[in-house]
Amino acid sequence: MRNTFCLEWDQAHGAKLVDFHGWNMPVSYAKGILAEHEATRTSAGLFNISHMGRLRIHGPQAYKFSNYAFTNDLTHCPIGSALYGFLLNDKGGIIDDVIIYKEANDRFLWIINAGGRETDVEHLKRLSAGKDLTMDVLSDQTALLALQGPKADAILKRLAKDVDLDKIPYFGFGRGTIQGKSAFIMATGYTGEDGYEVMVDVKDAPMIWDLLTTQPEVTACGLGARDSLRLEAGLPLHGNDIDETTQPYEAGLGWAVKMDKEGGFFGKEALNKTPGRKLIGLTLEGQNIPRSHYKVVSEGKEAGEVTSGVFSPTLKKGIALAYVKIEFLDKPLAVDIRGKAVPAPKTKLPWVRHVSKAKQK
Amino acid sequence: MRKFAKTHEWYEDIGGGKIRIGISKHAAHELSDVVFVELPDVGKKLSDKQSLCILESVKAVADAYSPAGTVVEVNTKLKDQASLVNQDPEGAGWIAVVQLDNPKALDEYLAEADYLKTIVAH
Numbered sequence: 009m010r011n012t013f014c015l016e017w018d019q020a021h022g023a024k025l026v027d028f029h030g031w032n033m034p035v036s037y038a039k040g041i042l043a044e045h046e047a048t049r050t051s052a053g054l055f056n057i058s059h060m061g062r063l064r065i066h067g068p069q070a071y072k073f074s075n076y077a078f079t080n081d082l083t084h085c086p087i088g089s090a091l092y093g094f095l096l097n098d099k100g101g102i103i104d105d106v107i108i109y110k111e112a113n114d115r116f117l118w119i120i121n122a123g124g125r126e127t128d129v130e131h132l133k134r135l136s137a138g139k140d141l142t143m144d145v146l147s148d149q150t151a152l153l154a155l156q157g158p159k160a161d162a163i164l165k166r167l168a169k170d171v172d173l174d175k176i177p178y179f180g181f182g183r184g185t186i187q188g189k190s191a192f193i194m195a196t197g198y199t200g201e202d203g204y205e206v207m208v209d210v211k212d213a214p215m216i217w218d219l220l221t222t223q224p225e226v227t228a229c230g231l232g233a234r235d236s237l238r239l240e241a242g243l244p245l246h247g248n249d250i251d252e253t254t255q256p257y258e259a260g261l262g263w264a265v266k267m268d269k270e271g272g273f274f275g276k277e278a279l280n281k282t283p284g285r286k287l288i289g290l291t292l293e294g295q296n297i298p299r300s301h302y303k304v305v306s307e308g309k310e311a312g313e314v315t316s317g318v319f320s321p322t323l324k325k326g327i328a329l330a331y332v333k334i335e336f337l338d339k340p341l342a343v344d345i346r347g348k349a350v351p352a353p354k355t356k357l358p359w360v361r362h363v364s365k366a367k368q369k
Numbered sequence: 370m371r372k373f374a375k376t377h378e379w380y381e382d383i384g385g386g387k388i389r390i391g392i393s394k395h396a397a398h399e400l401s402d403v404v405f406v407e408l409p410d411v412g413k414k415l416s417d418k419q420s421l422c423i424l425e426s427v428k429a430v431a432d433a434y435s436p437a438g439t440v441v442e443v444n445t446k447l448k449d450q451a452s453l454v455n456q457d458p459e460g461a462g463w464i465a466v467v468q469l470d471n472p473k474a475l476d477e478y479l480a481e482a483d484y485l486k487t488i489v490a491h
Contacts, residue, residue, distance in 0.1 A: 024401070040455075041427045042402045232402075232428055295405040297425045319404045319427050346423070 012058040013151050013213045017221075023230065029122040029247070031059040034230035045236050045321045047227035048199055049362070052157035053237075054220050054228050059122040062150055062207060063129065066115040067141035072271065074116045077135055078108060079256065079273050081266040085110045090179045090196060093264045094256055095128055096275025101252040102259070104128045105244065107196060109181050117192070119152070119205075121246050135274060151213035156203030156237075158362065159225040164204055167219065168193060178202075178363055186216050198234065200241025200361040236318045239327060242289060242357030248300060249287060249315040249329050258283035258331070260357075285312060285331045289359065290352040292326035296345050298352070303344040304330045311336035314343060322360050328352065372475045373484030376418075376434050379459060386472040387441065390421060390464050392433055395488050397458035402427040406447040406454065409465060413440045417474075422464055424454065435467050436474035442466035 009032040018025065022038030034056075036044060047053050065074055075082045080093030090109040094102050104124035109117040120128045125147055132143060155164060165173050171184025171193060181194040192207040208216055221228050235245070244250050244259060256265045257280060267276065292298055298317030305311055312332035320327045328343065332354075342349035371381045377396035381389045397403070405425040415421060421435040443465045447453060453462040469475075479487070 035428065036401065040402050042404075236427060295407070295425075297405065297430070299430065319425065321427070 010059075012056055013210055014056045014058070014217060017214070017217065021228065026231070028059065028231060031122055033059055035232040036230040037228050039227065041230070041232035041236060042321050044227055044229035044233035048157045048201060048229060048233060048237055049322060049360070050158065051225045051227065052155060052159040052163055052203070052223075053199070053233060054217075054226050055154040055156065055230075055234055056151070056217065057154050057205070057234075058151040058210075058213070060147075060152055061118075061120040061122065061125040061128065062146040062152065063118045063120065063132075064111075064115065064144045064146060065118065065132075065136075065141055066112075066144075068114060069139045070114045070116055070141045073136050073139050073141055074108060074118075075269070076271055076273055077132060078106070079265040079275075080108075081269040082108060082110060082116070083269065087112055088180055088182065089177075090181060090194065091264075094261070095124075095131060096256075096273070096278075097131075097252055098275060098278060100255045100275045100278030100280065102246065102250045102254055102256065103131055103252055105246050105250060105261075109194060123247055146207075149210055150207050151210045152205060152207050153213070153217065153220065154197055154199075154203065154205045155220060155226070156197045156199040156201045158202065160201070160203035163220075163223050163225055164193070164206075167223075173204075187212075187219060189216065191216070198241075198243055199237040200243070200358060200363065201237070202362065202364050235316075236321060239316055239318050239329065240320050240322055240358065240360040242329075242359065242361070244287070244329065245316060254331075255280055255283065257281050258285055259287045283334075285333050286337060287315070287329055287331055288337070289355040289357045290314075290328045290330050290341060290343065291323070291355040291359070292328070292343060293351045293353075296343070296350045297326040298328035298330075298343045298345065302328075304332055304336075304352070305342050305344050305349050306336045306339040309336075311339070311341060317343075320359060327355070327359055371481060372478035373481055374434065374478055375484075375487055378433050378435070380436070380475055380478060382475060383466065386469050387466055388436075388438075388469060388475065389466050390433065390435055391462055392424070392454065392458050392464070393484070394458050396431070397455050397462070400424060400426045400429060400431055401455065403451045403454040406451045406464065408443045408445070408447060409440045411440050411443060414438075415440065415467065421467070424451075433464055435465075437470040438467040438474075439470075440465050441468050
């Protein structure tokens with residue numbers, strides 16, 4: 009298993025470590041998932057997400073290639089802004105969901121999932137063979153930290169120099185310094201809160217991690233809280249809700265696919281815009297928690313399957329993302345929990361999102 | 370006298386052939402953040418090593434098992450305060466009292482020191 013820069017700190021702070029896509033990562037620290045979740049919703053949570061991959065594609069054909077490999081459209085994305093979208097295979101399946109940060113017209117930073125470190129890079133290399141561009145994999149020489157929550161902005165304003173955070177809108181980014189060390193500061197996240205993701209040199213990461221964790225408003229959080237936060241925010245997890253066998257439209261993510269963009273994109277021809285099932289949100293009644301792979305039922309018939317489920321600490325209820333066959337979308341839905349059909353009304357996503365207007369584009 | 374099961378329950382003999390049941394500190398820590406406890410109905414008959422109840426934590430679901438008997442009391446506080454299982458698993462976070470079919474049923478279970486050894490070995 010691989011370790012991030014943070015292992016010693018994790019071990020010293022009561023981390024429960026698990027194997028996440030080959031990475032030795034904390035599910036939670038001593039306070040537990042609920043406390044970490046709550047801290048992120050009300051103050052600030054700090055997450056080490058260095059297991060995720062980072063690469064930079066630059067050079068004369070970097071734009072054209074990036075826009076072809078990616079489903080969203082970088083054409084109208086201003087420099088200093090980012091877009092969410094997908095890498096597709098030739099069947100239209102989602103190899104990965106990624107965010108691309110446009111640093112210049114010929115320079116793009118990609119943030120990819122931990123599980124995509126090998127598969128994405130292989131796919132991109134195959135697709136870019138013979139193109140005039142350079143792909144630098146930065147995953148091992150950098151670290152990625154996420155500071156999320158209503159107090160994240162004030163904390164980072166106190167610590168980050170050489171940057172005006174007020175000029176960085178939601179999904180924007182800029183460069184600054186923290187304790188004199190270069191920091192790539194992105195106003196993105198995976199919690200449904202305002203906040204930042206900060207990429208730093210891996211050598212500087214322990215110092216910056218220590219600095220952030222010792223801020224009074226900050227609680228260090230593990231992947232457990234990251235999962236309950238992203239699920240409340242209605243955000244899909246690659247490997248659970250989307251994968252190589254699912255397509256963007258059935259996942260309700262067609263907004264990040266630009267079918268009409270110039271030059272098209274890889275996997276476009278295989279996309280089905282009228283899928284037979286849809287990824288939707290379900291909110292369970294009573295004291296019941298849906299889990300991944302539980303069946304969705306409707307009046308005794310099998311209607312679909314849960315892909316992510318959790319106890320929502322904010323709603324104090326079980327919530328799920330589930331694929332449900334189109335013909336059942338307007339029918340009463342339930343989740344089969346140990347043989348009991350627990351009513352689970354369809355719920356508009358997200359359950360919780362606190363991204364403030366001021367930070368929105 | 371308290372006995373422990375390898376499946377991480379504690380059974381306390383409270384006299385009259387009755388035992389109080391809860392989960393061990395170790396189990397509560399491993400499960401962490403218990404949010405719902407699906408309590409059995411009083412009067413429910415349990416066959417040996419059958420699930421007494423289901424504990425739902427944020428990340429996982431787990432059963433607690435009991436020797437054969439009849440549920441005579443449940444800790445109703447857990448309905449609204451499942452977190453007691455984490456805060457005080459071997460005290461206020463108890464789950465139920467069971468009238469044993471066989472008053473000697475606890476003989477096969479482990480003394481605390483022996484139970485703790487199984488965790489270390491694990």
